[in-house]
Amino acid sequence: MTTxxxxxxxxxxxxxxxxxxxxxxxxxxxxxxxxxxEDMKIAAERVQNRFDIELLGIRKALGVWLKxxxxxxxxxxxxxxxxxxxxxxxxxxxxxxxxxxxxxxxxYVGCPEVVFCxxxxxxxxxLTPILEEGEAKGLAPGHAMCSLLQIKNGALAxxxxxxxxxxxxxxxxxxxxxxxxxxxxxxxGYPVIYVDSCLDSPWGEWPxxxxxxxxxxxxxxxxxxxxxxxxxxxxxxxTVWKNSRFLAGRLYMAIDKVNEFLTADPVPLGxxxxxxxMNFPYGCTGIAMDEGAEAVEILADxxxxxxxxxxxxxxKSAPRVLLAFQSLVDPVFNQLIGEVGLAxxxxxxxxxxxxxxxxxxxxxxxEKRAEKAMFGGAYHSSYGNIKRIEESLxxxxxxxxxxNYQYSCRPLVCNSKLLKLHLEKxxxxxxxxxxxxxxxxxNYSAAALRTRIEAFAEMLRAKKAAA
Amino acid sequence: MKSQALxxxxxxxxxxxxxxxxxxxxxxxxxxxxxxxxxxxxxxxSVMRSTLDRTDLSLxxxxxxxxxxxxxxxxxxxxxxxxxxxxxxxGANLLYxxxxxxxxxxxxxxxxxxxxxxxxxxxxxxxxxxxxxxxxFLEVMARVLNAEIEEIGSLxxxxxxxxxxxxxxxxxxxxxxxxxxxxxKSRENILxxxxxxxxxxxxxxxxxxxxxxxxxxxxxxxxxIGMKKALQDRIGEEITVADNxxxxxxxxxxxxxxxxQGHSI
Numbered sequence: 001m002t003t004x005x006x007x008x009x010x011x012x013x014x015x016x017x018x019x020x021x022x023x024x025x026x027x028x029x030x031x032x033x034x035x036x037x038e039d040m041k042i043a044a045e046r047v048q049n050r051f052d053i054e055l056l057g058i059r060k061a062l063g064v065w066l067k068x069x070x071x072x073x074x075x076x077x078x079x080x081x082x083x084x085x086x087x088x089x090x091x092x093x094x095x096x097x098x099x100x101x102x103x104x105x106x107x108y109v110g111c112p113e114v115v116f117c118x119x120x121x122x123x124x125x126x127l128t129p130i131l132e133e134g135e136a137k138g139l140a141p142g143h144a145m146c147s148l149l150q151i152k153n154g155a156l157a158x159x160x161x162x163x164x165x166x167x168x169x170x171x172x173x174x175x176x177x178x179x180x181x182x183x184x185x186x187x188x189g190y191p192v193i194y195v196d197s198c199l200d201s202p203w204g205e206w207p208x209x210x211x212x213x214x215x216x217x218x219x220x221x222x223x224x225x226x227x228x229x230x231x232x233x234x235x236x237x238x239t240v241w242k243n244s245r246f247l248a249g250r251l252y253m254a255i256d257k258v259n260e261f262l263t264a265d266p267v268p269l270g271x272x273x274x275x276x277x278m279n280f281p282y283g284c285t286g287i288a289m290d291e292g293a294e295a296v297e298i299l300a301d302x303x304x305x306x307x308x309x310x311x312x313x314x315x316k317s318a319p320r321v322l323l324a325f326q327s328l329v330d331p332v333f334n335q336l337i338g339e340v341g342l343a344x345x346x347x348x349x350x351x352x353x354x355x356x357x358x359x360x361x362x363x364x365x366x367e368k369r370a371e372k373a374m375f376g377g378a379y380h381s382s383y384g385n386i387k388r389i390e391e392s393l394x395x396x397x398x399x400x401x402x403x404n405y406q407y408s409c410r411p412l413v414c415n416s417k418l419l420k421l422h423l424e425k426x427x428x429x430x431x432x433x434x435x436x437x438x439x440x441x442x443n444y445s446a447a448a449l450r451t452r453i454e455a456f457a458e459m460l461r462a463k464k465a466a467a
Numbered sequence: 468m469k470s471q472a473l474x475x476x477x478x479x480x481x482x483x484x485x486x487x488x489x490x491x492x493x494x495x496x497x498x499x500x501x502x503x504x505x506x507x508x509x510x511x512x513s514v515m516r517s518t519l520d521r522t523d524l525s526l527x528x529x530x531x532x533x534x535x536x537x538x539x540x541x542x543x544x545x546x547x548x549x550x551x552x553x554x555x556x557x558g559a560n561l562l563y564x565x566x567x568x569x570x571x572x573x574x575x576x577x578x579x580x581x582x583x584x585x586x587x588x589x590x591x592x593x594x595x596x597x598x599x600x601x602x603x604f605l606e607v608m609a610r611v612l613n614a615e616i617e618e619i620g621s622l623x624x625x626x627x628x629x630x631x632x633x634x635x636x637x638x639x640x641x642x643x644x645x646x647x648x649x650x651x652k653s654r655e656n657i658l659x660x661x662x663x664x665x666x667x668x669x670x671x672x673x674x675x676x677x678x679x680x681x682x683x684x685x686x687x688x689x690x691x692i693g694m695k696k697a698l699q700d701r702i703g704e705e706i707t708v709a710d711n712x713x714x715x716x717x718x719x720x721x722x723x724x725x726x727x728q729g730h731s732i
Contacts, residue, residue: 417675435595451537451576452593455552459588466587 004037005030008044011053012123013060013295022070028077029070033160035124043124050122050331052273052313057299061276064292065118068284072115075108076162081232083109085168086177087148087282090195090221090373093168094285095244100234107232112161113152114283114328117439118276120151121329130154131440138183146408147440149180156188163190166231168224172197172217172379174411193227195220197370199381199411206384209374211360217374218367225366238365247289248281254296255281259346261303263397266312267320267343268303272334275326278349318343319460322351322389322396322429324403330441336450337402340457351392382415386422393427399460402453404434407443430463432456473730474524475531477554477720478515478545480538483574483602483687485510487518488717489529490725493732497521498714503574507538515544531728533720537575549723551716552580552591558719559683560586561732562710567679570669570698570706571716572688574602579673586719592672598637600668602688607637608661611644612654619658620693626659633664640664658693666697673702684708685715 005026009019019026030036052058075082085094094109101107120127131147134154139145155161169181169192178194185192197217201209225236255277261268277296280288310316320343327333337344356375362368373379377388393401403419405412413435420431434452437443472491479486485503489496499518503510511534519526526544534545535554542548551571559569560582569580577600581589594600598607609616630647633639640661647657670678682704688694689712699706709715722732 420675430590451550451552455550455588455591455593458550458553459591462587 005040008040008047008123009063009066011044011047011059011062012066013056013063014066025070025074029073032073033069035126039124039126042126046125046331047123050272050335051276052270055269055273055299055302057295057297057302058273058276060295060298061292062123064280064288064295065115065123065276067287067291068110068115069119071108071286072110072112072161078105080108081106082162082164083107083166083168084152084164085109085111086170086181087111087114088173088378089282090170090172090369092241092244092248093224095247095289096236096241097228097232097234098285099244099247100236100240109285111283112155113148113439114279116151116155117148117328118279118283121439121441122276122331127151127329127440128442130158130160131442133157138187139180144408144410145180146174146176146406147437147443149176151439153180153184156184163188166190166228167192168195169193170195170197172373173199174409176410191231193224195224197379199379201381201384203381203383206377206380206387207354207357207375209380214360214362214367214370214374217370218362218364221366221369222364223366236365241365241369247285251280251289251293251296254293254300257300258296258303261300261307263345264307264312265320265343266310266314266316266318267345268306268312269299270313270335270338271323271326271344271347272331274344274347275328275331275334278326278347279328282349312343313338314341314343317464319399319457319464320345320397321460322346322348322393322398322401324348324401324405325438327436327438327441329439330446333436333441333444333446333449336446336453340450340454341461342402342453342457346396346398348389351389351396354388354391382411382418385411386415386419389419390423390426393423393429398429399464400456401429401431402434402456403431404436406438407435408437430456430459473725473728474529475721475724475728475730476515476518476529476533477717477722477724478511478532478534478536478542479551479554479714479716479720480507480511480514480534480536480542481551481573481687481716482537482576483606484713485514485536485538486714486717487514488714488721489518489522489524490718490721490732492730495718496524498711498717500713503538507541508543511538511542511544531724533724533727535716535720546724547727549720551576552578552593553588554716554719554723555685556580556582556588556719557586557722558715558717559685559709560584561718561722562715563681563683563707565681566683568673568677568682570673570678570682570684570689571686572600572602572669572684572694573686577601577669577672577686577688579669579676579678581676581679586722590676592676594668594672599640600665600672602686604637604640604665605661605688605691605694607641608644608658611641612648612657614654614658617690620662620691620695622655623658623662623693624696626653626655626657628656629663630657630660632657632660662691662693662697663701666694666701669698670701678702678704680704682706685712687713689713
């Protein structure tokens, strides 16, 4: 039977029997989210215009995000314990909770604001009322607060997502999450585990670091494990941690395959579409691990065929750029990169991590995880972040870098000028800085960014022609 | 390679003004500047018509048209759209072969562009979201002070004690100016402060690019002699205002049009 949401869900890779089977869940979720027939019409049009839905893998990836949305919205009604974590998440923490759980359905663990970006942003183009609610309930505009946190606050205030049994707030990358969680803890009364750290290391120190930093962050992580044990009776140890990696193994392997095909010339997939799969590991621990992995596997097969047939989203030999970040909410910006003729074979999230050296003999799980995180660069310092990109660029065949930074993100915005100076000097690659917002498209105009990106493309084309 | 009879046009649809240039080989046949008004598409048609009216040519006789400026994609009769950053670089290079930096301040954008000896972009910076540091900033300030936009540059040069004015936000600066007026500060000193604030803004934006000599000043704001002086004072380098600075983008677009047809100018 056709309903007001059948067209959208079918476009997003749902099968007919799946829609019928899940009818009640879908309708309850849409009712809670106040999404009606008009929203479905707008979303169906947006999906058709903004994503590469010729590819079944992309349609299914869109569907996985919708299922993640249903899961978070209905988690309390379906009797799950609920744990939210911040973004960017700390490696496999969410998955470790799932791995330690008594059953697969015991917990909903995820980052709801990322799920809302992908659905209310990318698909429905209806984030503004949620952002405005987040602003009205304490995270006011102009207070240099990350819009991602406004989304979480807004979704909680509008009762679109249930109050969690626990929230994990982390300041190993940015202190805004814990600050916002303090406000939300005060307002909504849910418990929060704070994982503290610091990002202040001297320029030039990475890949080395003061062991005190590892001890401190390790102690914080061990405290988090203990709190989870006390509250939920789940034990996270070395074995569980290892098992948690298997939960995401299939997804990571499939993403690796897609990455491999993205290095082809012409590049077979656009930025708007790669974005859909890259945040599965960062926002979810549920259905994205298996159905998401399946979608990415299908996509990889489709891209393999495109590469074999020489099909690309931009012409062969187009200038190739490393794009630092995709917008999590705005396919218009993401599409813009391809529209001006730039190929994107790599993004920051796709760059291979540097090889991990022989570990120091830290005794606890928390310290071991802390050491690895510190070595990853991003959680170490500005230098660690910049140097890690420089190292990774040795493996990326690109003509330039677009470093688009979140204008309200202190860790990203403070080092942007430094990054340009350093990378242009060390790699010789022209670097374009773009001031934008990955989670709130009210804070920039894609049309205004267009001139900068287009001029950068013209510059790279001229350089290529002259070479 | 085509003959010298090649006719090309560059059309620059900016936020404040629409400009067009017609070239026949190295010869500029005509040019025109009109206000953009409310409709970008109508402005494009109108400026092209006015430019053609100054010659015996018709639109169909133009071999290639390149559009630029923020309205470039709305110029339906153009063969191609190129950004104003590339076009200002080419236009400045033609008139000033020793130019290494172009400072272009238009109605809603400002740019600092480093160029090579062929007029190719080496690096550039452009103002972000905000109108501070653009012609719009000056327009708003002129309105508050009941001054004509054409006279504020010369008035600013008469200031002997420039006021301190915020360079970060047009709206803040506007309310600051109202307060300064209430305090009895002279228009000349307020305007000197405004020009200095805007020059500071441009200098901050361009510093990572560097202001390498010869520096060419283009765009509508280059006609403001107070801004030239404020920029020179701030940067500490001689600045050359381009001849007819408003049409440099359109000229560059025409040069690119000629190149597309196999002619190098």
